[in-house]
Amino acid sequence: MAEDRDKWKKVQKAFAVPYVVYVDFEIFLTPSANKDDSVSEHVPSGFCCLKVSRVDDEIFEPCLCLGADVVAKFFDHIYDEKKRYAKR
Numbered sequence: 001m002a003e004d005r006d007k008w009k010k011v012q013k014a015f016a017v018p019y020v021v022y023v024d025f026e027i028f029l030t031p032s033a034n035k036d037d038s039v040s041e042h043v044p045s046g047f048c049c050l051k052v053s054r055v056d057d058e059i060f061e062p063c064l065c066l067g068a069d070v071v072a073k074f075f076d077h078i079y080d081e082k083k084r085y086a087k088r
Helices: 002-006 070-087
Strands: 019-031 040-053 063-066
Touching: 019 070, 040 070, 063 070
Parallel strands: none
Antiparallel strands: 019 040, 040 063
């Protein structure tokens, strides 16, 4: 059954992390240039990241990005956050 396969059975091997980052991307569907393979393409138009501390439930200022090069800006943001985490 799919439900049994999807269950995580090794809970004892999990470890707590101090922060959780929730991300939501917004996209536009545009007509595909290759009509044989797909009808439309997903074009990212923005994202929002929200970082939450699992230690004291602190919610940090969200990061909102709209416009061109959204995916590159997302990865820049995540790598910057990683550097901040590593300093703590």
